[in-house]
Amino acid sequence: MGNSRPKVVIVGGGFGGLFCARRLKNVDADVTLLDRAACHVFQPLLYQCATGTLSIGQISRSLRQELEHHHNVTTLLGEAVRLDPDARRVTARRPDETTFDLDYDYLVIAAGMRQSYFGKEEFATWAPGMKTLDDALSIRRRVFAAFEIAETLPPGPERDQWLTFVVTGGGPTGVELAGQIRELATRALANQFHSINPEDARVLLFDGGDRVLKSFAPALADRAQRTLEILGVEMHFGVHVTDVRRDGVTVSPKGGAPSEEYASRTVLWTAGVEAVPFARHVAEVLGAQTDRSGRISVDADLSVPGHSEVFVIGDLAGRDGLPGVAENAMQGGLHAAACIRRELSGAARKNYRYRDLGSAAYISRGNALLQAGPVKLAGLAGWLGWGFIHIAFLTGVRNRFSTVGTWLATITRANRSDRAFILGGSGHPEEPYTWESPVHQSYTARQQKSA
Template sequence: MPHDPVPHLVIVGGGFAGLWATRALAKARLRITLIDRRNHHLFQPLLYQVATAGLSSPDIAAPLRHILRRQRNVDVRLGEVTAIDKQQREVVLGDGTRVGYDLLMVASGATHAYFGHDEWAGDAPGLKTLDDALLLRRKLLLAFERAEAENDPEKKAAWLSFAVVGAGPTGVELAGTLAEIARHTLRNEFRHIDPASARVRLVEAGLRVLSSFPERLSQKAREQLERLGVEVLTGTPVNDINAFGFQLGDVHVPARTVVWAAGVAASPLARTLDVPLDRAGRVQVQPDLTVPGHPEIFVAGDLAALLQDNGRPVPGVAPAAKQMGAYVAQVIRARLDGASPPAPFRYNDQGNLATIGRMAAIVHMGKLQLSGVLAWWFWLAAHVFFLIGFRNRLVVLLNWGVAYWSYQRSARIILGNPYDDRKPDPR
């Protein structure tokens, strides 16, 4: 530890890891600077609900300054960290500003991974931020509007064709919700199309959906998706994506709306640390979540790669990020107090949950395996409980209650100029 009586801790990223570490150090003898390129903390597990018009942005996000307004040892700073100078112990912001640190925690998260096909990003957006969610909501709602105005049957069908690439939790939740919107929410609202005729495809290169769940629950999820009307296509990877569809094997499938949910890559900030990375670009941290050779630098959340006792990496999920953030705070407090360091980090797997649609979900918690209605209620209670702030919980509960009884979605507003992104079909 430095000789400065009040060491300076810089935390990069206000997600689950960064925020949990910050709050756990509320009474520590530290100056904390929390830097994030956005001014809010996002409850990412419900991001797909914003994309599908079930919730509004403020329902699942809260300003970092508001969350930390009573924590006097924290200075919140809006900015994007572009590099880390380990020798000078400084982080470099996008405007060239340098912020010195005694201790550093990097938790800048992950971004989309297109497996070498970054050119697909423009036609198959992913879902990581509120900006992504609002863009996706716009694309989904505009597709029905375009279909309503189209006279050519083939082009109309292409606008009513939706594809979600990747059958992890995000892909499954998006596909199930899209099917519900087409078959229930938009019923009787159009005059020249039947929204229920829309085709929603869930495309997975692997052999089953939700591969991180036990096979029995994976099969249950597939059955629930198919009952909702989702076409589940497994075992064949997507070869190409453009503005008019995607290539599946030798077959071109017309689809004017494709969503990417197939992979993630670590934040590019990891490369500026000049330390060993795994194949996904994550930092291979020590058991105490420090960077090799630099005990003053911690890495946590989706940016950290650490093997568990079972040989599998700690998953990039919210509970793991929270536990890592709390653990980093433990290590720092022990150093400040001159106490023995805590035992190496060990992830406490609290189980996996995924919702498929109305009254349909799966839950895996140790030996407990649930599917259907009971799992859906369990999923709902867990997500409301972990939302930050009483207002957020109340608003989400009210919106979900209205949606449950009426099938309606309160945030179906198309923002921006609806004509500025039209691409004519060359056919």
């Protein structure tokens, strides 16, 4: 390592990267945290941002602000794109497409996973996932604009398309989104339109399994399913969404029965995840094994076999029994930092031991699930436990108080305070909710010409 201080590079500012950087405070090393968004996002609450309950600022915090008192930690904006393991160097790309290099003695990869469309990336145009703040804002625009557009249409099939919402995937994110859209339609928006009745909105949930929330105990999953049915969510199991278009989806049963078409102008995708491109590149250059989703196989201490200086934590760590949840990322970040601290002090590393702190899922106001070891809660008790856990892990005291206040207001009133959305700027030129689409531009040109 020479005479200079050891260099630690952390790729990713999610739960794993942030907890690792925090734990390395005051260590005799120079730590660089590289993130493509320069902020930490509390992903478990993205759906509440998407459906108007919480604002962006309540579920995110600047990494620079979060780590301002960690004087040995530098935060940089950039996306890791290349790894040179021989030179121990990471190349990152700035938003303007230029690049810069970061040398390391230890590398912690906490880049997380992205939404998977199972090889059909064209689906992303019409079916956004739920992984980033941009995703949440895109979904907010689509959901609220759908009601607004329906208000301008006469009764009939076209209006029905806009009032039909499709959610793919029956995991926690899919269940939370489906429940929130129905609650939005039946509560917050119920009396705010004149031509349409928002309560008529249909929410269709499609999943390839036989029930929702397969990672939860069957009794809790059944409770969640009954709650969704009471809310009015229409659930279809044992099916795959095999095509997504501007005006609907194709759904194919797993048993080989004929496919069905469903007309919808709002499709939300939560069906799978895969490794980000940089993680796949890392596995290739390090000669590491991966699973079909791109998770990288790691040794017992979370380092890559044959490269003890490289740690992989969180969703990307491909080791039996490690779930893709926030708690695993947090614990993995703390463990990687502890290994580095011990090694710098001359002590031996310890193996990683994941401690299951439980799982939680929000269904609707006053209804949530909480599963932690022998403790299994549902309904109001589960909702209180869910709220306590999420508040505890939000970054920033201000965000915690603000979020609690917003939740209390939402409980007592039907109002959702963060429903603002902007038309345009989605990146998809054919998107029907933007003033920038070719259809609108052509219409505008004709109007100007006729004038």
